[in-house]
Amino acid sequence: MGEYAFDADTRVVASETSGASGASGADFAAELTGRWDGTNGAVNGGYMLAVCARALGLVVPFPDPIVISGFFLRPGMAGPAVVRTSLARSGRTTAFGEAVLAQGEKEIVRATAAFAALGSAGPAFVEGAPPRLPAPEDCVGVPVGSFGLATIAGRVEFRSASLPGWFRGEPTGRPSSEFWMRFADGRDADVYSLPLLVDSTAPSVLELGLTSTTIQLTVHLRAHPAPGWLACRAAARFVSGGYHEEDFEVWDSAGTLVAQSRQLAMVLPLLPA
Amino acid sequence: MGEYAFDADTRVVASETSGASGASGADFAAELTGRWDGTNGAVNGGYMLAVCARALGLVVPFPDPIVISGFFLRPGMAGPAVVRTSLARSGRTTAFGEAVLAQGEKEIVRATAAFAALGSAGPAFVEGAPPRLPAPEDCVGVPVGSFGLATIAGRVEFRSASLPGWFRGEPTGRPSSEFWMRFADGRDADVYSLPLLVDSTAPSVLELGLTSTTIQLTVHLRAHPAPGWLACRAAARFVSGGYHEEDFEVWDSAGTLVAQSRQLAMVLPLLPA
Numbered sequence: 001m002g003e004y005a006f007d008a009d010t011r012v013v014a015s016e017t018s019g020a021s022g023a024s025g026a027d028f029a030a031e032l033t034g035r036w037d038g039t040n041g042a043v044n045g046g047y048m049l050a051v052c053a054r055a056l057g058l059v060v061p062f063p064d065p066i067v068i069s070g071f072f073l074r075p076g077m078a079g080p081a082v083v084r085t086s087l088a089r090s091g092r093t094t095a096f097g098e099a100v101l102a103q104g105e106k107e108i109v110r111a112t113a114a115f116a117a118l119g120s121a122g123p124a125f126v127e128g129a130p131p132r133l134p135a136p137e138d139c140v141g142v143p144v145g146s147f148g149l150a151t152i153a154g155r156v157e158f159r160s161a162s163l164p165g166w167f168r169g170e171p172t173g174r175p176s177s178e179f180w181m182r183f184a185d186g187r188d189a190d191v192y193s194l195p196l197l198v199d200s201t202a203p204s205v206l207e208l209g210l211t212s213t214t215i216q217l218t219v220h221l222r223a224h225p226a227p228g229w230l231a232c233r234a235a236a237r238f239v240s241g242g243y244h245e246e247d248f249e250v251w252d253s254a255g256t257l258v259a260q261s262r263q264l265a266m267v268l269p270l271l272p273a
Numbered sequence: 274m275g276e277y278a279f280d281a282d283t284r285v286v287a288s289e290t291s292g293a294s295g296a297s298g299a300d301f302a303a304e305l306t307g308r309w310d311g312t313n314g315a316v317n318g319g320y321m322l323a324v325c326a327r328a329l330g331l332v333v334p335f336p337d338p339i340v341i342s343g344f345f346l347r348p349g350m351a352g353p354a355v356v357r358t359s360l361a362r363s364g365r366t367t368a369f370g371e372a373v374l375a376q377g378e379k380e381i382v383r384a385t386a387a388f389a390a391l392g393s394a395g396p397a398f399v400e401g402a403p404p405r406l407p408a409p410e411d412c413v414g415v416p417v418g419s420f421g422l423a424t425i426a427g428r429v430e431f432r433s434a435s436l437p438g439w440f441r442g443e444p445t446g447r448p449s450s451e452f453w454m455r456f457a458d459g460r461d462a463d464v465y466s467l468p469l470l471v472d473s474t475a476p477s478v479l480e481l482g483l484t485s486t487t488i489q490l491t492v493h494l495r496a497h498p499a500p501g502w503l504a505c506r507a508a509a510r511f512v513s514g515g516y517h518e519e520d521f522e523v524w525d526s527a528g529t530l531v532a533q534s535r536q537l538a539m540v541l542p543l544l545p546a
Contacts, residue, residue: 066516067489067537069342071385073362073369088380089346093539094488096346096383107361110369110385112344114488114537118514122540125448125481125512175398208398215367215387216340218491220518220537222511238495238530239398241391243339245493245533257511260518262535264340264387264493266366267395 004187005155006196009033009047012055012083025086025097028055032103034078036196037151042075044152045109045214046199052099052111053192055083060095060115064191068113069218076101076108088112118191118224130231130251131178134161142179142202143167156200157184166206175204176235181250182228189230189250189258191221197230198248198261204236205244205267212244212265219261228253242267277460278428279469282306282320285328285356298359298370301328305376307351309469310424315348317425318382318487319472325372325384326465328356333368333388337464341386342491349374349381361385391464391497403504403524404451407434415452415475416440429473430457439479448477449508454523455501462503462523462531464494470503471521471534477509478517478540485517485538492534501526515540 012028036047049070057065081103088096094116101109133139139159160179165172181197183189189197198219203212231251236244243266250259285301309320322343330338354376361369367389374382406412412432433452438445454470456462462470471492476485504524509517516539523532 067344069344069385069489069491071340071342071361071369071387073364088344088383091346096344098383110361110371112342112383112385114344120514122515123481123483123512125478125509125517127449127508127510176400205398208396210396216342216491218342218489218535220516220535222516223514235400236398237400238533239396240530241393241496242395243493243495244398257513260511262491262493 004183004185005035006183006187006193009035010051010054012051012058015082026059028083028085030081030083032076032078032081035151035155039150043077044196044199045070045072045217046196048076048101048109049111049217050193050196052083052101052109053113053195055085056097056099056113056115057192059085059087060097061090062095062115062117064116064118065113065221066116066118067218067220068111068195069216070109070111071216072109072214074106074108076103079103081108118221120223126257130255131233133178133180133231136180136229139180152200155184156197157182158201164207171207171209173208175207177204178233180229181232182230188227189225191224194221194250194259195219198250198259201234203265204234204246205239206270208239209270211268211270213268214263214265217261217263219259221259223256223258225252225258226254226256239267277456277458278308279456279460279466282308283324283327285324285331288355298332301356301358303354303356305349305351305354308424308428312423316350317469317472318343318345318490319469321349321374321382322384322472322490323466323469325356325374325382326386326468328358329370329372329386330465332358332360333370334363335368335388335390337389337391338386338494339389339391340491340493341384341468342489343382343384344489345382345487347379347381349376352376354381391494393496399530403528404506406451406453406504409453409502412453425473428457429470430455431474437480444480444482446481448480450477451506453502454505455503461500462498464497467494467523467532468492471523471532474507476538477507477519478512479543481512482543484541484543486541487536487538490534490536492532494532496529496531498525498531499527499529512540
């Protein structure tokens with residue numbers, strides 16, 4: 001049985017020079033593959049954020065990222081990368097670290113994260129519910145990669161009750177959607193892969209005849225996901241001044257909210273196919 | 274006419290050693306005052322984030338923070354601080370920088386931000402509206418600092434249609450609220466003070482009989498606010514596993530969404546007064 005694509009493509013290897021700077025942390029080598037490209041042919045931002053999370057996980061003394069913030073300085077391209085990590089603080093319950101993903105001499109992603117041990121103890125309050133969707137087998141596949149160069153469409157599978165308006169050439173004017181999501185090769189999601197998954201879909205603003213590029217993405221990891229399909233909700237509520245936010249909720253097969261993310265993205269015109 | 278409290282208390286002064294490291298950026302001296310403390314007597318996190326934003330504004334070549342992420346590693350206390358900034362990238366439309374606020378040898382806040390020139394051009398879509406509130410003069414003042422050591426209650430004024438349940442000793446079980454907000458000394462809000470203002474209210478989870486401490490806060494600055502009262506909406510939708518998110522919207526007097534923020538906070542028991 002082969003290794004899952006996510007695990008193979010986010011592998012990081014400690015560099016020989018690691019720790020030479022004297023800082024608390026380590027440097028890692030990574031190989032970004034061309035299997036997670038967005039429609040513009042650049043490496044998906046969430047994929048790079050997951051590579052950063054995986055490197056940070058090797059230098060912090062807690063098992064779970066609970067919040068990770070990534071700033072996207074430049075497009076990443078398939079090829080070698082380095083991830084320079086530093087441990088900023090390790091406290092009793094929470095540790096904080098930073099990772100800089102660079103290609104050549106250029107910084108591509110600046111990621112900062114807090115780690116802890118996720119549990120289920122304590123008071124609970126939930127305002128909201130998972131999206132109500134037909135069973136995955138009664139849904140249609142959403143062809144996220146049906147335009148452009150989005151190889152990521154071969155890695156992550158999406159299903160929804162009907163085909164999106166933008167795909168039918170009839171943007172609905174409503175930049176929100178609900179759908180099922182999972183890795184195409186059967187790998188179950190975990191807190192390390194959710195930062196990729198929340199950024200893997202087509203932007204909601206396609207329903208406004210627009211597209212966008214991510215400037216910053218914050219992901220909250222709220223629980224360890226149960227195996228199986230993830231029920232998701234994506235929406236942009238505010239498009240103005242050349243920017244929009246995009247919110248994303250991920251609910252697992254047990255009906256638990258497992259991740260919540262928000263990004264700020266720059267609006268781009270949608271070029272004719 | 275005296276200087277406004279916000280401007281006086283977020284002043285940063287370039288250090289003589291600035292730039293000695295050779296990195297692109299500068300070090301600044303700041304003096305955190307005891308005028309923005311939360312109920313626990315520690316310096317408010319949004320106040321420290323605003324100090325970081327102000328320092329970053331001096332090293333980036335664009336006028337407006339558009340997104341800032343702050344991780345809160347330790348409580349800050351009134352007294353001297355240093356803010357070490359670095360410019361990570363300056364592109365054609367966007368610049369990225371980082372600020373580390375430290376007291377003594379201890380890192381307190383790690384802030385990362387993107388800057389640009391906010392405009393109002395481009396396509397617009399708004400799903401949502403400002404909260405519908407009685408006029409400020411028909412509202413009651415919300416005594417945010419009515420328990421604990423919250424000196425910030427003297428700096429920021431809040432008004433809502435009725436007193437919150439938590440204040441009356443009857444938590445409503447609904448951790449959401451709508452209210453007016455402004456600086457008590459009449460200073461109008463701008464994109465540099467909004468990172469403070471979005472973190473200046475009592476936590477929504479007080480309505481669940483809980484309180485919390487912020488781990489990470491992301492603020493999107495979406496427009497330059499018009500002068501006057503700000504109409505705000507705060508809510509926690511997901512409390513679980515010892516954490517909760519808190520979402521915050523700020524609408525200006527012209528009915529424009531000017532800021533949107535989300536934080537991840539750790540739930541704490543509410544100690545009896």
